[in-house]
Amino acid sequence: MLKSIRSRIILLILAVNVSLTVILTFVTLRYNHIKTEHSDERYIGQITKDTMEALEINNKKYSQISTQLMINKTIQAYIPAVNEILQTNNNNISDTRLTEYKADMVSLLNSYYDSTTEIDSIRIWFGHRQVVLVGQGVPQSERKYEEQVGYIAAKKKTPLLVWVANGDGSISQWQIMKDFNISKVTRLNTSSSAPMIGAIEIRLNPERLSSVTKKLNVVPNVNFAYTTSDLKPLFLFPATPWLDAYADLLRTRALDRDVSQLETKDHIFFIEKSLAGSYLITMYTRTSLVQYMLETGKSIVIVPILTLIISILCVMYIFRLLTRFFSPVLRGINKLSAGAFHTRIPLSGAREIDEISSCLNRMAVQIGDLFVKMNEAKQLESQIIQEKNQAEIKALYNQINPHFLFNTLQSINSVAIRRTGGETEINDMIIHLSRLLRESIYRISNFVTLESELNLLWSYVHLQQIRYDDLFQVKWQIDYHSLNKQVPNLILQPIMENAIKHGVFNSSKDRVRITVTSAWEDGVLRISIADDGNGMDAAQLQEVKEKLQGTDSQSGDSSGVGLYNTHQRMLHRFGNDYRMEIRSSGEEGTEVALLIHYSPESADSIEQTPEERR
Known part of the structure; x- marks a missing residue:
């Protein structure tokens, strides 16, 4: 496993190089393969046409020889005479005139036979079993010319020439001879009605004839064939019967439709047709990309x-x-x-x-x-x-003072009951004061239910009402569903203290009403303390709000410090889920409201820090 960055970089460079090399090689070989294949197609198609032109030149030459022999005066005069002699003598060939006629025809044929090396023999067939020839002899199986394949094919297509492949591997060109001397006919335009007097066969060696195909012989992946009109091969290259496998395909898709080029998955065929009806068929075998890469790549x-x-x-x-x-x-x-x-x-x-x-x-x-x-x-x-x-140890010692204070208040309460003979207003004040002191000292940082906080506020209000001789009354409008919500301890006492100090003492009314309200709706707890005493003008209200937004807790009077501390405690506990609203105007009084947004899981239970739990 490669853990080194250097090794990974080197491996990446090698992989990129190998990939690019392989891709470049493949693209190059593919491009050259396609280009070479197209070039080969154009080249083979062109040399196929050139080869057919060369074959047509030979065809024309042999056609001229056949035509010259057919209209030669000697042959046109001798052949009917020879036929007449044979019919008169019942095919008796001992007639001296017949021998003379044959000698003259052989002399005539030799003039053409000696003019080229491509002709193996020239034969003039007449009668039923007679032939005049120069060159190769006539096999016994060919003594009767009316049964020869070439004669039968030429008879069907006269005056055109036909080519046939012989059993000995040679090629023969056949043409029917007609009598143009009868009925005083001097021109050839009535040849279709002239009677047949024999046939001319020019037999060729296919190897000599195929010398014109030497351009095709050297092209790789090429087979070619020169065939008759019915796809009988006159000569093949290579000399194997490969044409038989494609004969039906060529007939149905090329020859019947007169198509000069036929493409299959593996081969391309080029077909050229001669004037005499023969075909030159070139088959080019496509080379696959893998073969090309192995051979030339x-x-x-x-x-x-x-x-x-x-x-x-x-x-x-x-x-x-x-x-x-x-x-x-x-x-x-x-x-x-x-x-x-x-x-x-x-x-x-x-x-x-x-x-x-x-x-x-x-x-x-x-x-x-x-x-x-x-x-x-x-x-x-x-x-x-x-x-x-050390501070905790000191605090432990300092706890003696609160305990001493609570014990002293209890003693005063007992003495008051003993002296007066029962509970009086003094005892009530001592109980509420002890409760306030205990909550202030031991639970200043704890969370309590709103119900506990309101009970503690009621003790504070009760002490203040005794102290100030009922200068105010408090109305409690509490929503039952809000009582179990968790709030910090002693957050309402500073607000109530402000309401009494500023709303009650500065008011001209005989009795000021203070309303304590709680409400719970859509996850929001709203607690407000409102008085109907003297309110604040706009300047005073703005000053109070600015003090709440500041960072100096010592600015302003003691009541402002209490309101500021309450606001900061709430911000510390609830952050953006809390806000304080203050509304005041003229003689209508002042209202301070606390709004707390609770998440569903923390509305009834708020996690406390270890210090708060202690």
């Missing part, structure tokens, strides 16, 4: 291999270069990880590596400074813990 593959070798050498050089640059950095990182933050990585001269080294050096300095500060912080923390422990 070796030289092309050499270049990518050399490129790959050069790439590997370059990668090795890059590897050594990276190793030389990164080794000091890696050694420095190892030392830093071991805690030697005084280590400094030397600069190598490479800009990118030097930036990394500089960053690591700065980081080492910062980490060293951080460790120094952490040690100092630990020492300070130990000192604070020690001082806290």
